[in-house]
Structure formats: C-alpha cells, structure tokens
Amino acid sequence: MKIEETPLKGCYLITPDIYQDERGLFFEHYHQKKLNTILPKDQFVQDNVSVSKKGVLRGIHFQKGDFAQTKLVSVLKGMVQDVVVDLRIDSNTFGQYHSVFLDDVKRHLLFIPRGFAHGFLALSNEVIFSYKCDNFYNKESEIGIVYNDADLNIKWQLPNDNLIVSRKDLGLPCLKELKI
Structure with missing residues (x-):
C-alpha cells in the first residue's frame, strides 16, 4: 500500500497493491496495521454504500x-470526482478544496479526517461508492456546503446542466455563511 498526503494536511490518497491474473484480481481494501499511522484512535464503526x-x-457534507x-x-x-474541503479553522488550508478521481481500476482510497466536508460526482453510468466512518451518522449534526459555492469555485468535471443534485443539497449554504 502506498500512502500519500494530499495538499490538504491530514488527508491521504491510498493506492493499494493489486494482484491480477487470468482469474481476476485481489487487493487489500482495508488493513488496519498498514494504515495505523493515519487512522484515528477510534476504529471505524459504520460502513455505508451509495449507488448513483x-x-x-x-x-x-x-x-x-x-x-x-x-x-x-x-x-x-x-x-x-471526489472533493474534500478543509473546514479546520486553525489550518493553513482552511476553505481550500482538493479534487481527486477515484475508480474501480486504480482502486484508490481517500482518507478524510474529521474537520473536512466531502462530496463526489458520479462520472460513469453507475457508481457504487463505499464509506467507512469512525462515528455513527447523526441527522441533526449533518450540514454541508452548496456544491457551486462561488468562493470555493470547484471545477466539477461535468457541465452544470448535466448535474443531478438533491433539493436538500441545493439548499445548502455557502462556506462563508457557515458557523463552524
């Protein structure tokens, strides 16, 4: 496994070793000991999957x-296209975003620490997306930043007319309107 820090301190892109032959492929999707330098003290407690x-x-969010x-x-x-936004007030990169492509070929993983907002745009006909979380989901604590925040100026990979965004996400505030 190769672990590389992104331009946003504490956020890492992980490249697994993939073993492939005529039968298919094998790789370690998660290995606690290999990731122990970046893992939180608490273990992951919830796995989520979305299909888009x-x-x-x-x-x-x-x-x-x-x-x-x-x-x-x-x-x-x-x-x-996966996007993270640094919301840590004391960070040198507060309010900055990082974008990376994740796919089922290179099989990268993205480690996103607490203090970051996260979103993604499905670029293929079907996407199955996996999230491991170290804390349980709590609806009352969920908040977000609108995807087209002019100050963030995220360069999404599809034209705005091609985006499918929920009403809830369309109603999210801009970063400067958030009280973090």
Missing part, C-alpha cells in the same frame, strides 16, 4: 461537533 447514476452529485466523522472512501464500481 452518471451526473449525480452528492455533497458537500460533513457532521459537526461530537458527531464529526473520519472517513475512508473508495469506489467499488465506476468512477467519481
């Missing part, structure tokens, strides 16, 4: 307070 069609944009989550995300099928 091309153009679906999910996010940009996070949970605040006692329900903040560290996430380990990956794509089981398809391809996404």
